[in-house]
């Protein structure tokens with residue numbers, strides 16, 4: 001168990017919603033210093049003013065440029081790698097940009113962190129990396145492979161690299177929940193891509209817990225998944241509308257967007273057979289075999305057992321009432337309804 005108290009943590013993409021929430025959480029946990037690496041000086045300035053905490057240090061840089069990553073890694077114990085291009089439609093139109101940031105950039109972060117003597121690095125991934133159909137998911141899948149290859153190829157490294165994989169984070173910037181809120185507030189119909197499409201729903205607080213868990217429990221190359229319920233897009237729209245007092249919202253179906261799946265997969269059946277169930281989490285250990293498969297043949301490594309994928313269609317399905325309950329736990333929804341605690 002590696003304690004975070006008194007340690008120095010670097011967060012790539014540290015001004016984004018994940019990164020900045022994680023920073024606030026870590027400051028609360030008593031870390032000595034948090035290095036924020038990001039590209040946008042205006043967002044850094046906003047964050048500096050918002051936090052007014054001397055333990056925050058800001059580094060301008062881009063994960064694509066290894067030389068700009070290295071200063072943020074100096075004397076760092078833990079790294080949370082959240083920098084990414086993560087909008088599905090924009091990555092679909094500019095896939096090579098996704099490769100540069102999500103694959104090459106991740107490789108740079110892993111190398112620079114290892115070189116700087118970091119103890120543990122957690123990479124942030126997404127359900128869209130499993131059986132990927134869009135460029136964002138494909139690039140994140142390659143990021144996962146890059147992290148696992150580091151663990152496999154450098155077993156002597158002092159650094160533990162692990163991965164956390166999430167479903168949709170509720171109320172994240174540009175996502176469908178704040179969009180539904182705006183549509184209701186301005187009296188417009190709610191636009192549904194496909195009413196029966198399902199998504200895993202997680203809060204930002206849940207995702208921070210998952211990173212914390214990985215920092216303190218990971219073995220090299222581990223992949224962690226938090227179990228989560230799911231709802232259909234229609235249920236989500238009705239729940240948001242109902243919270244805002246509209247029990248019979250006007251729904252308009254606009255059709256599936258570029259690169260979208262009807263249902264997401266958090267864990268493939270191939271991963272499930274290797275995973276251990278740790279209560280709130282699944283943990284998938286690294287397949288640490290080398291390329292010399294014949295060495296393992298005799299030991300009968302193959303353990304094939306039939307299993308289903310863990311998907312947003314077969315996890316616990318939320319009703320409108322369940323979804324409302326989940327939404328009411330979000331600080332953004334509490335603020336919206338004037339119930340901030």
Ligand SMILES: O=c1ccn([C@@H]2O[C@H](COP(=O)(O)OP(=O)(O)O[C@H]3O[C@H](CO)[C@@H](O)[C@H](O)[C@H]3O)[C@@H](O)[C@H]2O)c(=O)[nH]1
Nearest residue numbers: 086087088126167168169175176191192193194197199233
């Ligand atoms: O007008 C709209 C827009 C979206 N949706 C649907 O709502 C769901 C959620 O959409 P959105 O909030 O845009 O999230 P996703 O497209 O699922 O992907 C988001 O969530 C991923 C996992 O958190 C992140 O990795 C991505 O960056 C982010 O775009 C999907 O089923 C969409 O089809 C609608 O019904 N109507």
